[in-house]
Amino acid sequence: MSTLVAPVQESPSESSRVHYLNVSYGIKSWLFTTDHKRIALLYLGSITFMFLVGGIAATLMRLHLIEPQGTLFEPGTYNKLFTIHGIVMVFFFLVPSIPATLGNFLVPMMIGARDLAFPKLNLLSWYVYIVGSLFTLYAIIAGGVDTGWTFYTPYSSNYAHSEVIAVALGVFITGFSSILTGLNFIVTIHKMRAPGLTWFRLPLFIWAIYATSIIFILGTPVIAITLFLLGLERLLHIGIFDPAIGGDPLLFQHLFWFYSHPAVYIMILPGMGVISELVTCFARKRIFGYSFVAFSSMAIAVISFLVWGHHMFVTGQSIYAGLIFSVLSFLVAIPSAVKVFNWTATLYKGSISYQAPMLYALGFIGLFTMGGLTGLFLASLATDVHLNGTYFIVAHFHYIMVGGAVMAYLGGIHFWWPKLTGRLYPDGWARFGALVIFVGFNLTFFPQFMLGYLGMPRRYAVYPAEFQVLNVMSSAGASILGIGYLIPLIYLFWSMRYGPPAGPNPWRAKGLEWETPSPPPTENFEEIPVVTEDAYNYARSDGGTRG
Amino acid sequence: MADMAAHGAHPPGFAHQFEEMAQQREAGSLGMWVFLVTEIMFFGGLFATYTVYRSLHPQAFEMGSHLLEARFGATNTAVLISSSLTMALAIHSAQTGKSKSTIIGYLIATLVLGAAFIGIKLYFEWYHDYVEHLIPGIDFVIRPEWGHAGSQVPLFFCFYFFMTGLHALHMVIGIGILSVLAIMTARQRFSSEYYAPLEISGLYWHFVDIVWIFLFPLLYLIGGRYGTGVH
Numbered sequence: 209m210s211t212l213v214a215p216v217q218e219s220p221s222e223s224s225r226v227h228y229l230n231v232s233y234g235i236k237s238w239l240f241t242t243d244h245k246r247i248a249l250l251y252l253g254s255i256t257f258m259f260l261v262g263g264i265a266a267t268l269m270r271l272h273l274i275e276p277q278g279t280l281f282e283p284g285t286y287n288k289l290f291t292i293h294g295i296v297m298v299f300f301f302l303v304p305s306i307p308a309t310l311g312n313f314l315v316p317m318m319i320g321a322r323d324l325a326f327p328k329l330n331l332l333s334w335y336v337y338i339v340g341s342l343f344t345l346y347a348i349i350a351g352g353v354d355t356g357w358t359f360y361t362p363y364s365s366n367y368a369h370s371e372v373i374a375v376a377l378g379v380f381i382t383g384f385s386s387i388l389t390g391l392n393f394i395v396t397i398h399k400m401r402a403p404g405l406t407w408f409r410l411p412l413f414i415w416a417i418y419a420t421s422i423i424f425i426l427g428t429p430v431i432a433i434t435l436f437l438l439g440l441e442r443l444l445h446i447g448i449f450d451p452a453i454g455g456d457p458l459l460f461q462h463l464f465w466f467y468s469h470p471a472v473y474i475m476i477l478p479g480m481g482v483i484s485e486l487v488t489c490f491a492r493k494r495i496f497g498y499s500f501v502a503f504s505s506m507a508i509a510v511i512s513f514l515v516w517g518h519h520m521f522v523t524g525q526s527i528y529a530g531l532i533f534s535v536l537s538f539l540v541a542i543p544s545a546v547k548v549f550n551w552t553a554t555l556y557k558g559s560i561s562y563q564a565p566m567l568y569a570l571g572f573i574g575l576f577t578m579g580g581l582t583g584l585f586l587a588s589l590a591t592d593v594h595l596n597g598t599y600f601i602v603a604h605f606h607y608i609m610v611g612g613a614v615m616a617y618l619g620g621i622h623f624w625w626p627k628l629t630g631r632l633y634p635d636g637w638a639r640f641g642a643l644v645i646f647v648g649f650n651l652t653f654f655p656q657f658m659l660g661y662l663g664m665p666r667r668y669a670v671y672p673a674e675f676q677v678l679n680v681m682s683s684a685g686a687s688i689l690g691i692g693y694l695i696p697l698i699y700l701f702w703s704m705r706y707g708p709p710a711g712p713n714p715w716r717a718k719g720l721e722w723e724t725p726s727p728p729p730t731e732n733f734e735e736i737p738v739v740t741e742d743a744y745n746y747a748r749s750d751g752g753t754r755g
Numbered sequence: 756m757a758d759m760a761a762h763g764a765h766p767p768g769f770a771h772q773f774e775e776m777a778q779q780r781e782a783g784s785l786g787m788w789v790f791l792v793t794e795i796m797f798f799g800g801l802f803a804t805y806t807v808y809r810s811l812h813p814q815a816f817e818m819g820s821h822l823l824e825a826r827f828g829a830t831n832t833a834v835l836i837s838s839s840l841t842m843a844l845a846i847h848s849a850q851t852g853k854s855k856s857t858i859i860g861y862l863i864a865t866l867v868l869g870a871a872f873i874g875i876k877l878y879f880e881w882y883h884d885y886v887e888h889l890i891p892g893i894d895f896v897i898r899p900e901w902g903h904a905g906s907q908v909p910l911f912f913c914f915y916f917f918m919t920g921l922h923a924l925h926m927v928i929g930i931g932i933l934s935v936l937a938i939m940t941a942r943q944r945f946s947s948e949y950y951a952p953l954e955i956s957g958l959y960w961h962f963v964d965i966v967w968i969f970l971f972p973l974l975y976l977i978g979g980r981y982g983t984g985v986h
Contacts, residue, residue: 316772323772325782391789399782400772425789429797437917444892447913448804453891454812454907463800736774 227630227727242327243730248313249628250334255301255309256697258341261348262296263690265289270652270686276673286669287354288370294357299379300341302613303471306478307389307424308337310620311417313628315393317721317728318411320402320737325395333388340382347374356667358464361449361457365441373442376435383432386474390424393417402720404739411719411743412501416481419505423470423477423512431467434460458524465516473512476576476608477505479616480547483569486619487551488744489717490566491558495744497550504543511540521592530589537587544580548573563715564638568619571646575611579604582657600660603653611649618645618696625700626714630727631707637699645692651685718745768949780951787955791962798921798966805914805973812911814904817978819911822889827879828975831872832967838868839964846957849940852947858940865960866933869926876923881916890916915974922970925963932956 228245238246269289272280281289312330316323324330347353353375355364364372397418401410438460441447449460488495495501517525517533525533551573560566582604585591595601622642626632655678660666664675671679713722720737721728773779809816845861888896891909901908936956939945945953 321772325772326786327770327772387793391786391793394789395782395786398785399778425793426796429793430800433797433800440892440917446892446895446909448808448910448917450910452906453910453913454808454815455910456808456811459804459807463804466800 225725226729227725228730229630229727231730240331242323242331244312244316244324244327244330245628245728245730245732247330247334248309248311251304251308251312251337254334254338254341255304258296258300261345262293262301263693265293265296267686267690269293270683272669273671273679274683276671276676276679278669278671281669283669284354285352287356287667288352290667291353291356292348295344295353295375295379297609298357298471298475299382300337300344302475302609303382303386304337304389305475305613305617306482306620307393307417307420307474308333308385310413310482310617310624311389311393311420311478314413314624314721315396315417316400317627317724317732318414318719319397319400319405320720320733320739321396321400322731322733322736324392325400326392329388330392333385333392336388337382337385340378340380340385343374343378343381347371347378350374358468359435359438359460360464361438361441361460362451365438365447365449365457365460366445373439376439376442380432380435380439383428383435386424386428390421390428393421394425397421402737402739405720408499408502409739409742410502411481412484412495412498412505413478413481415502415505416477416484419509420474420477422506422509423474426513427467427470427474430463431471434463434467458520461520461523462516465519466513469516469519470509470512472605472608473508475613476616477508479572479576479613479620480505482616482620482623483551483572484547485717485719486565486569486623487554487573488746489623489715490563490569491555491560492746493554493558493744494742494746495550496553496556497546498743500546501550504546507543508540511536511543515540518587518592521589522596534587534589538584541580541584541587544576548577548580562639564633564635564642565619565623565715567639567642567646568615568622571642572612572615572619575607575615575649579607579611582607595660597665598660599656599664599666602666603656603660606653606656611653615645615649618642621700622696623715624721625703626710627721627726627728629704629707630710630725631703632710632714633699633703633707637695641692641695641699644688644695648685648687648689648692652682652689653685655679655681655685718743767944767946768951776949783951783955784958787958791958794925794962794966798918801914801918801921802969802973805918808910808914809977812904812907813978815901815907816911818901818904819908819915820975820977822887822908823915823975824880824883825975827875828971831875832971834868834872834875835964835967838865838872839961841865841868842957842960846950846953849945849950849953850947855940855943855945858945858953859937862933862937862940866930866937869930869933873923873926873930876919884912918970918974922963922966925966929956929960929963932959 228243238250241247241250268281269286272278272286272289278286312324315321348371350371353368353370353372355368355370355372359372359376364376397410397414437448441449446453447455449455449457451457484495484501515533515537517529518537521530521533562570582600586595586601586604622633622638659675659678659682662675664671710726712725714726715722720733720739723737724732769776770779773782841861841864845858845865848857848861884890885894888894889912891912895909895912897905897908899905933956936953939952
């Protein structure tokens with residue numbers, strides 16, 4: 209087993225080289241930058257902060273649930289905690305996570321461009337994100353919000369006594385940062401690929417980001433208008449979801465899930481793109497079935513818009529609509545499964561090395577598979593009646609969102625960290641951290657499958673005493689998971705200053721981003737590269753990445 | 756495309772991240788089209804919701820529609836279509852290298868027509884609705900002659916104000932863009948080689964126009980205004 213990638217000796221010319229990090233200094237050079245790499249780092253800092261906010265809310269919830277009678281918080285406060293956790297994690301961490309950080313950094317680098325098509329729009333998207341976050345943070349400080357992250361009417365529009373308008377406005381505003389990012393990616397990928405870089409030579413990460421961007425631009429406007437209408441209704445005490453004048457509160461759910469189900473794929477698709485990069489690099493093999501993986505991303509993006517009704521099987525939707533949505537939900541599992549099969553087939557007879565990014569990738573494949581398969585339980589009408597609204601759902605989507613999306617995000621951060629910062633992190637600690645996160649994650653969420661199956665409803669501050677053992681297990685797992693997240697935070701910060709220089713390509717990976725120095729110069733490439741080969745042109749004679 | 760020499764010469768308006776001018780123009784145009792797709796989804800949410808409710812409450816929506824003055828809506832439709840013509844003429848003049856006063860003239864004509872649209876909307880329609888107590892949430896009186904469906908008439912007016920209000924907001928933004936374009940034209944920023952901002956803003960203006968062309972029949976003309984609907 210390898211321990212650390214052989215560091216490249218830092219030559220005198222290397223330490224004085226001008227790159228995007230040292231080209232200018234001072235707060236202004238960051239706040240007014242239009243460099244996609246710097247904007248990626250601005251996003252990285254902001255979403256890490258929001259992750260901490262959402263994580264603290266989750267920690268307090270798990271602490272509260274150690275006891276059946278939940279004496280730590282008032283039930284009302286508990287409601288606010290799970291709402292804050294959901295809203296912050298979904299809209300302010302998971303949705304922007306991989307696209308806004310790794311996507312911003314890598315899209316131009318991977319396609320051989322000097323920047324995104326609209327650099328100023330890119331900076332604007334970060335400011336829009338910040339304004340949206342500030343509204344939400346204000347609402348949390350001013351008293352919180354207790355509607356759940358789904359804002360269901362008529363509770364949110366008529367009855368809730370909390371800061372619904374401020375939070376809805378925060379999410380509404382942040383939506384525009386997603387739209388701008390998606391727009392920028394689509395135009396960049398269409399118009400700015402290097403000579404020779406045809407669509408079917410693109411890294412699969414780019415395909416995944418492209419599919420994600422399509423969901424960004426098609427889905428986000430709908431949630432924006434819906435939350436805007438909700439805010440107006442709350443303000444004026446009359447509006448289109450108001451039953452008193454013939455409005456239909458259920459229509460809010462339709463509009464909400466029309467975005468929010470595709471949003472699930474906004475969170476997972478970029479992660480799938482990352483995994484394709486990691487698996488090929490650390491198995492030293494070409495991806496198995498390139499075009500299948502690429503088109504499955506597009507298929508997921510399209511089908512994701514047709515399945516929203518599976519969130520509403522028991523909320524008064526017609527049984528025939530339920531049947532159709534059930535069938536379509538099974539359909540969306542196919543492209544997801546195609547990806548898992550292809551990654552597995554790529555690993556087959558590969559020259560596999562278990563460095564930290566690869567550990568995250570393998571963790572992703574297993575956990576995503578579990579999350580996906582349990583999703584099929586919920587897509588079946590009959591089992592959903594039993595499982596809907598229980599911890600089974602909570603466990604299911606955390607396997608996708610945390611076991612899938614966050615694992616992929618961390619794997620990607622570890623993989624491209626040497627490119628982002630020009631430094632290596634301690635590989636032993638990184639592998640240890642990945643292991644702690646994997647163990648903590650499973651201990652947190654596997655018991656929740658059982659709790660849900662046994663009938664414990666979600667979103668309750670108290671529960672029958674018979675569920676205590678499983679709840680304590682879950683809370684214990686959450687504390688391990690929390691520590692697991694702190695470990696990379698510490699050594700990654702440490703490595704920025706003390707890590708050994710990474711050299712241009714520490715993993716001996718393929719792809720244009722690895723052909724530039726680390727960190728890259730502001731213009732990315734001295735000369736725009738010409739691409740003459742397919743993606744992942746790994747040969748096993750390369751001998752793997754072992755140092 | 757990989758030609759670094761392209762970076763040496765800097766034509767006006769050329770941005771560093773592109774390799775050549777044609778690439779920049781295509782990117783700008785594609786960017787606007789993608790943006791318009793998001794706009795379609797933005798209005799689409801409202802259109803879909805409107806359609807659902809209209810089929811649920813046909814009587815109330817017909818009565819609501821009949822309270823609007825179709826002649827003002829029709830006038831505004833004509834005003835907006837004319838403004839699209841002047842916008843197209845402004846772009847055409849820039850493309851064929853006409854004098855800058857011609858371009859500015861067409862831009863200002865577009866701007867004036869846009870302002871006229873908003874003026875008619877505000878003074879003859881929204882103000883009138885206010886006087887008639889037809890603004891839900893602020894001042895709405897349900898009239899006895901509407902019968903049992905009367906309680907749902909405010910729902911129609913919620914849509915009417917959301918949709919026309921959102922449309923008017925887009926018009927105001929468009930007027931702002933037109934003002935900037937007129938100033939840029941006066942400062943000789945455009946030529947027959949470089950007029951991408953005019954072209955891209957034109958796309959936006961035409962889009963706002965098309966939204967109105969859908970809104971007008973949807974809000975003003977449903978239920979056969981001159982037929983045998985509920986009176």
